Amino acid sequence: MSTLEIKDLHASVVTDAGETPILKGVDLTVESGRTQAVMGPNGSGKSTLAYVIAGHPKYVVTQGSITLDGQDVLEMSVDERARAGLFLAMQYPVEIPGVSVSNFLRTSATAVRGEAPKLRTWIGEVKDSMAGLQMDPSFAERNVNEGFSGGEKKRHEILQLSLLKPKIAILDETDSGLDVDALRIVSEGVNKFTEETNAGILLITHYTRILRYIKPDVVNVFAGGRIVETGGPELAEVLEAEGYERFTDLAKA
Amino acid sequence: MSAVQAPPSDLAPRVLSNDPSDHDVPHGREEEWRFTPIDKIRDFFAPGDWGTVAAASGEFVSVRPASADTSAVESSAQWVATDLPSALARTKAADVVSIDIPAEAQVADVIVVDLTAPAAANYGRIEISAGAFSKATVVLRLDMTSDISGILVTDVADQADLTVLTLYDGPRTSRHIWQWATTVGRDAQFLGLSIALGGSVIRLQQSVRYAGPGGSAELLGAFLAADEQFQEFRIFVDHNQPNCSSNVVFKGALSGESAHTVWIGDVLVRREATGIETYELNRNLLLNDGPRADSVPNLELETGDVVSAGHASATGRFDDEQLFYLESRGIPENLARQLVVRGFFVDVLAKVKDAELRDDVLRRIEERIGMEALEEQVSEDVQ
Ligand SMILES: Nc1ncnc2c1ncn2[C@@H]1O[C@H](COP(=O)(O)OP(=O)(O)O)[C@@H](O)[C@H]1O
Ligand SMILES: [Mg+2]
Numbered sequence: 001m002s003t004l005e006i007k008d009l010h011a012s013v014v015t016d017a018g019e020t021p022i023l024k025g026v027d028l029t030v031e032s033g034r035t036q037a038v039m040g041p042n043g044s045g046k047s048t049l050a051y052v053i054a055g056h057p058k059y060v061v062t063q064g065s066i067t068l069d070g071q072d073v074l075e076m077s078v079d080e081r082a083r084a085g086l087f088l089a090m091q092y093p094v095e096i097p098g099v100s101v102s103n104f105l106r107t108s109a110t111a112v113r114g115e116a117p118k119l120r121t122w123i124g125e126v127k128d129s130m131a132g133l134q135m136d137p138s139f140a141e142r143n144v145n146e147g148f149s150g151g152e153k154k155r156h157e158i159l160q161l162s163l164l165k166p167k168i169a170i171l172d173e174t175d176s177g178l179d180v181d182a183l184r185i186v187s188e189g190v191n192k193f194t195e196e197t198n199a200g201i202l203l204i205t206h207y208t209r210i211l212r213y214i215k216p217d218v219v220n221v222f223a224g225g226r227i228v229e230t231g232g233p234e235l236a237e238v239l240e241a242e243g244y245e246r247f248t249d250l251a252k253a
Numbered sequence: 254m255s256a257v258q259a260p261p262s263d264l265a266p267r268v269l270s271n272d273p274s275d276h277d278v279p280h281g282r283e284e285e286w287r288f289t290p291i292d293k294i295r296d297f298f299a300p301g302d303w304g305t306v307a308a309a310s311g312e313f314v315s316v317r318p319a320s321a322d323t324s325a326v327e328s329s330a331q332w333v334a335t336d337l338p339s340a341l342a343r344t345k346a347a348d349v350v351s352i353d354i355p356a357e358a359q360v361a362d363v364i365v366v367d368l369t370a371p372a373a374a375n376y377g378r379i380e381i382s383a384g385a386f387s388k389a390t391v392v393l394r395l396d397m398t399s400d401i402s403g404i405l406v407t408d409v410a411d412q413a414d415l416t417v418l419t420l421y422d423g424p425r426t427s428r429h430i431w432q433w434a435t436t437v438g439r440d441a442q443f444l445g446l447s448i449a450l451g452g453s454v455i456r457l458q459q460s461v462r463y464a465g466p467g468g469s470a471e472l473l474g475a476f477l478a479a480d481e482q483f484q485e486f487r488i489f490v491d492h493n494q495p496n497c498s499s500n501v502v503f504k505g506a507l508s509g510e511s512a513h514t515v516w517i518g519d520v521l522v523r524r525e526a527t528g529i530e531t532y533e534l535n536r537n538l539l540l541n542d543g544p545r546a547d548s549v550p551n552l553e554l555e556t557g558d559v560v561s562a563g564h565a566s567a568t569g570r571f572d573d574e575q576l577f578y579l580e581s582r583g584i585p586e587n588l589a590r591q592l593v594v595r596g597f598f599v600d601v602l603a604k605v606k607d608a609e610l611r612d613d614v615l616r617r618i619e620e621r622i623g624m625e626a627l628e629e630q631v632s633e634d635v636q
Contacts, residue, residue, distance in 0.1 A: 078580035096579065
């Protein structure tokens with residue numbers, strides 16, 4: 001049983017021009033076995049929230065706290081957060097030239113598990129996970145995210161999710177840029193992972209489409225850097241029908 | 254011996270003579286010396302009471318006393334000294350280390366030559382000849398505890414396939430001024446790979462010309478420069494024959510405050526060199542702010558009748574987003590950094606087909622970038 005607790009989180013992005021506040025008081029709790037959806041318009045700060053949880057150096061927390069099972073996440077380095085059980089499936093995964101997927105996966109699994117996985121079982125593990133996501137085995141020899149299509153990048157993120165088995169996973173627009181088939185495959189991968197591990201999911205999305213495949217327990221509407229409304233799955237249907245306008249106005253108020 | 258004038262081109266060397274008195278003493282403002290810290294190597298411009306580079310004799314490897322006469326390899330390669338240091342090395346080296354691959358020999362094992370330097374400062378004369386239809390890989394390991402002013406003349410006969418790897422390793426104290434000239438025969442293949450890791454000053458002038466049509470030359474380089482290190486690679490590919498190809502790829506990683514590297518890629522495509530293909534690339538990775546990487550590609554086309562001709566040069570700062578991505582998967586910062594640097598060099602090192610040799614080079618690079626574990630990365634990439 002794990003709990004990621006975000007309290008009154010304020011954060012700014014640091015650029016050459018200075019610091020710009022983006023997150024303006026986020027309160028959110030993600031628990032094992034539960035899926036929290038965060039939905040909001042472009043530019044509302046969803047990715048900023050995800051990056052701040054993961055510890056991206058471009059953002060500074062100016063107020064509030066993040067804890068994982070009571071431990072101060074903000075005190076941890078990026079790699080420590082991952083080893084503590086947090087995982088971020090990125091909206092825009094980064095290319096790493098010259099580093100093969102297989103080498104990358106094994107290196108990260110070794111880091112997260114604290115010991116190198118036994119080669120024989122590891123090969124089977126990777127093969128099964130890749131097959132589940134309908135990824136060709138040749139994928140493992142390619143360089144991390146280099147020349148990947150949008151769909152391949154997202155599958156690769158979910159492949160890591162299934163191998164690194166975090167306690168709490170943040171999925172940042174894993175659905176965007178996917179066609180219907182790919183969306184189904186990726187969603188099945190996420191569902192299989194949560195069934196097997198009972199992990200908690202923070203599902204960030206712009207569209208309601210993915211919620212047909214991954215059922216949220218709670219839907220939060222995110223606008224202007226904070227959660228402006230919280231409800232059950234039916235809230236997604238309201239968004240589907242009415243769009244974000246009402247909520248962006250709410251954020252300005 | 255009197256100086257002869259080379260054919261007119263801004264890129265080709267102007268004075269060709271083995272006689273040191275035919276060459277001016279560089280003052281540092283000349284185009285070919287303007288990047289070099291001349292003050293650090295002034296003693297390379299005057300004849301010194303220096304030792305001579307040697308090597309243990311073995312199969313294919315012999316050492317013979319030097320003579321003023323033109324050697325068989327030199328005349329076959331049509332090599333003549335192009336500047337004062339090369340003329341001094343040519344006349345002052347007491348012996349010649351010579352590596353001869355007989356015609357048609359197919360040498361499966363890598364020929365490893367450990368060059369030794371008896372004195373604090375040394376001249377070096379190395380000759381490598383690959384006979385017609387032969388195939389071999391030669392590794393020259395350079396002792397980096399001493400200073401060396403050297404020439405390396407390589408002659409690749411018709412349809413031979415020769416790989417030569419030069420490795421500059423060792424402490425960051427010694428100075429290396431080398432000229433490496435290669436002539437590629439008809440339909441021959443040459444791959445020259447320079448790995449520069451150690452030394453305080455490394456200046457490598459590497460040139461290629463062709464003795465017949467259909468030759469192919471790949472000049473590759475991987476260099477790591479840290480504080481107090483200067484490394485300069487001056488490439489000159491003289492496309493003087495039709496239907497040949499050249500591919501130049503040099504990659505450098507720089508760290509610390511005072512590292513300085515220079516890459517000059519001069520490619521001359523002469524009027525008669527129709528149907529050629531040439532490409533050159535230099536990429537530099539700055540691991541932090543501070544180091545300086547100069548990169549100057551020069552392509553001079555005297556004919557438009559080529560298959561392809563291109564160049565690219567880029568120097569970029571280490572990408573923190575890559576670091577974040579790896580760290581967000583639990584990989585500690587130091588290891589993440591090493592993975593990225595290693596990945597940067599992988600495509601160059603993948604060209605080394607001999608797995609043992611490739612691993613040896615990788616291990617040395619990893620030692621430099623502090624990596625503990627040798628991953629199977631490159632082996633995988635090649636398979
Ligand atoms: N690295 C950054 N540099 C500059 N501005 C940024 C950066 N990251 C986010 N922002 C700004 O913060 C706001 C929120 O962005 P983001 O978190 O990406 O929103 P979302 O994911 O909801 O689309 C936007 O106005 C965006 O321009
Ligand atoms: Mg976003």
